[in-house]
Amino acid sequence: MMQQKAGNFTQNIHDEEYEKKFLSGMASPCGMINDTARQKESLNGLWNFQIDQYDTCIRSKWYEESYKNDKGRYQPIDYSFDSWQTIRVPSCWNTEDERFYYYEGPAVYTRKFRYENRGEQRVFIKFGAVNYEAKVFLNKKFVEMHRGGSTPFYLEVTGLLEEMNRILVVADNTRKAEAVPAKNTDWFNYGGIYRDVEIIRLPETFIQDYSVGLVPGTGFQQIKAEIVVNGTQTDGEAMLEIAEFGIQQKLSLKNGKADVILNASPELWSPENPRLYEVKITYMADSVTEQIGFREIQTSGTKVFLNGKQIFLKGICAHEESVPNGKAVTDEEIRENFRLAKEMNCNFMRLAHYPHTEKAAQIADQMGIMLWEEIPVYWAIDFANPQTYENAENQLTELILRDRNRASVIIWSVGNENADTDERLQFMSSLAVKAKQLDNSRLVSAACLVDHTKLMIADRLAAYLDIIGINEYYGWYAPDFNELIQLLDNSNPQKPVVITEFGADALKGARGTADDMGTEDCQLDIFRKQTETLGNIPYIQGTSPWILFDFRCPRRTSALQGEYNRKGLLNEDITYKKPAFEVMKKFYESL
Ligand code: GCU
Numbered sequence: 187m188m189q190q191k192a193g194n195f196t197q198n199i200h201d202e203e204y205e206k207k208f209l210s211g212m213a214s215p216c217g218m219i220n221d222t223a224r225q226k227e228s229l230n231g232l233w234n235f236q237i238d239q240y241d242t243c244i245r246s247k248w249y250e251e252s253y254k255n256d257k258g259r260y261q262p263i264d265y266s267f268d269s270w271q272t273i274r275v276p277s278c279w280n281t282e283d284e285r286f287y288y289y290e291g292p293a294v295y296t297r298k299f300r301y302e303n304r305g306e307q308r309v310f311i312k313f314g315a316v317n318y319e320a321k322v323f324l325n326k327k328f329v330e331m332h333r334g335g336s337t338p339f340y341l342e343v344t345g346l347l348e349e350m351n352r353i354l355v356v357a358d359n360t361r362k363a364e365a366v367p368a369k370n371t372d373w374f375n376y377g378g379i380y381r382d383v384e385i386i387r388l389p390e391t392f393i394q395d396y397s398v399g400l401v402p403g404t405g406f407q408q409i410k411a412e413i414v415v416n417g418t419q420t421d422g423e424a425m426l427e428i429a430e431f432g433i434q435q436k437l438s439l440k441n442g443k444a445d446v447i448l449n450a451s452p453e454l455w456s457p458e459n460p461r462l463y464e465v466k467i468t469y470m471a472d473s474v475t476e477q478i479g480f481r482e483i484q485t486s487g488t489k490v491f492l493n494g495k496q497i498f499l500k501g502i503c504a505h506e507e508s509v510p511n512g513k514a515v516t517d518e519e520i521r522e523n524f525r526l527a528k529e530m531n532c533n534f535m536r537l538a539h540y541p542h543t544e545k546a547a548q549i550a551d552q553m554g555i556m557l558w559e560e561i562p563v564y565w566a567i568d569f570a571n572p573q574t575y576e577n578a579e580n581q582l583t584e585l586i587l588r589d590r591n592r593a594s595v596i597i598w599s600v601g602n603e604n605a606d607t608d609e610r611l612q613f614m615s616s617l618a619v620k621a622k623q624l625d626n627s628r629l630v631s632a633a634c635l636v637d638h639t640k641l642m643i644a645d646r647l648a649a650y651l652d653i654i655g656i657n658e659y660y661g662w663y664a665p666d667f668n669e670l671i672q673l674l675d676n677s678n679p680q681k682p683v684v685i686t687e688f689g690a691d692a693l694k695g696a697r698g699t700a701d702d703m704g705t706e707d708c709q710l711d712i713f714r715k716q717t718e719t720l721g722n723i724p725y726i727q728g729t730s731p732w733i734l735f736d737f738r739c740p741r742r743t744s745a746l747q748g749e750y751n752r753k754g755l756l757n758e759d760i761t762y763k764k765p766a767f768e769v770m771k772k773f774y775e776s777l
């Protein structure tokens with residue numbers, strides 16, 4: 187017999203199904219807005235904040251602010267929004283208050299804000315990212331939920347805003363077996379609203395999305411523009427202007443969409459010449475203008491070609507982290523990491539293992555660094571779970587829709603280091619196909635594992651990839667370096683291989699012999715052997731050693747690690763270069 191729900195006021199302590207109604211309204215990729223060129227008003231700043239380990243805000247509906255019962259009498263409450271402590275938005279609660287350094291679970295953010303209509307017909311609130319799941323309430327009502335800790339989501343709040351408003355967000359960074367990533371990773375699980383929160387005011391019908399880029403395989407002589415508008419006026423005429431090409435092209439929309447292919451011979455974007463063009467799109471009362479670079483990335487056989495010229499991807503991996511800010515990295519910190527990569531003679535960076543802020547690709551466009559961007563399908567994912575797949579595909583779609591106008595992004599990666607099982611093959615090959623469907627102008631890859639028993643590159647996922655990423659730690663986790671030489675000799679991939687990880691831990695300043703693990707000398711010896719070996723394999727067309735800088739990792743607790751992963755070529759506050767930095771710098775200089 188169905189358990190009778192308790193009818194009295196203690197309902198909320200007997201209902202363990204309380205979350206269900208919030209888990210259906212998922213903010214999905216089709217609600218995204220290409221806002222790169224948009225005017226936005228910040229809701230950043232000090233928000234009231236409270237960790238909420240028992241998820242009581244949701245259980246007891248704090249967001250309804252029902253201070254009185256239905257007889258008009260005040261009733262006991264367990265919250266005082268305006269007298270809670272405050273926390274900076276954007277930030278990670280872990281680095282804002284040492285009491286929350288290790289906190290994992292739900293936490294409540296809330297603030298009030300004024301709104302006055304300035305003639306716009308539609309209003310949206312954008313969250314740059316919330317790790318990991320966000321439930322958003324506005325003026326006591328649930329708006330939507332978003333799942334996925336590194337991609338933006340947009341909530342339409344047209345008609346919900348008053349002169350004075352309260353927004354409330356329950357951010358929950360609980361690690362879950364069915365999530366993406368799952369419970370076990372090798373990085374710090376930051377929590378919170380760690381990217382910007384902004385208001386976007388738009389006309390009734392607006393330019394929701396657009397992509398402008400070279401048409402692959404047309405000798406860099408054709409560009410394609412696609413436009414999507416949102417609103418009631420979906421069959422009008424849009425205008426595409428690229429003044430430097432003398433382009434003023436009308437596009438007739440049908441059901442809110444239009445695309446056009448035009449002849450143009452742009453100066454091509456490259457790391458050496460990060461050339462950007464002003465692109466303007468107008469539709470009715472709306473227009474967007476942004477800087478876009480034009481380039482072509484292709485593979486042929488085991489080679490990689492940028493703008494028709496064979497290249498070697500001289501890379502380095504990086505997490506999205508800084509000591510003071512955790513994942514809430516600043517533009518300056520991003521620029522410094524890119525500058526260090528360039529100092530190492532890199533032309534490429536692998537932004538591991540999840541989508542970094544969109545500002546990274548925007549800055550890479552300007553500074554001239556090619557990027558590998560990745561979704562956190564990392565290690566042991568619940569590959570047999572359809573909801574897990576939907577989550578992964580949502581994150582992939584949100585990443586691609588967010589960054590597909592960024593010339594610097596050349597590779598979409600569908601994951602990292604997953605065991606080659608049938609369920610994983612089905613899951614990740616579907617993601618690879620989805621990435622190609624969404625964007626056929628970029629390469630699709632993943633960081634795969636080698637087959638240590640056959641001693642060869644033999645991951646079945648490779649059939650669905652343009653570039654085979656390979657993580658190998660010969661000299662470190664796999665002590666016998668000669669196996670790497672055998673493995674590379676045994677393998678005969680028909681596509682380019684990028685060694686997406688190799689490396690070794692080294693504590694800053696720790697010295698010893700090449701056999702003393704954890705010393706700079708051991709790391710140096712492994713980097714020397716790796717580069718001497720990898721540089722002579724014809725099908726290896728890139729390397730991105732693990733990793734630019736030491737990073738927080740609570741599962742790394744040895745004396746040398748101190749809860750950091752010490753494989754960085756710099757220490758965690760990027761004030762010190764370990765000797766292996768020079769090995770990579772010289773290796774890339776020699777190519
Ligand atoms: C793995 C993994 C990284 C991890 C690294 C390590 O390859 O991809 O996320 O940090 O190895 O063990 O240091």
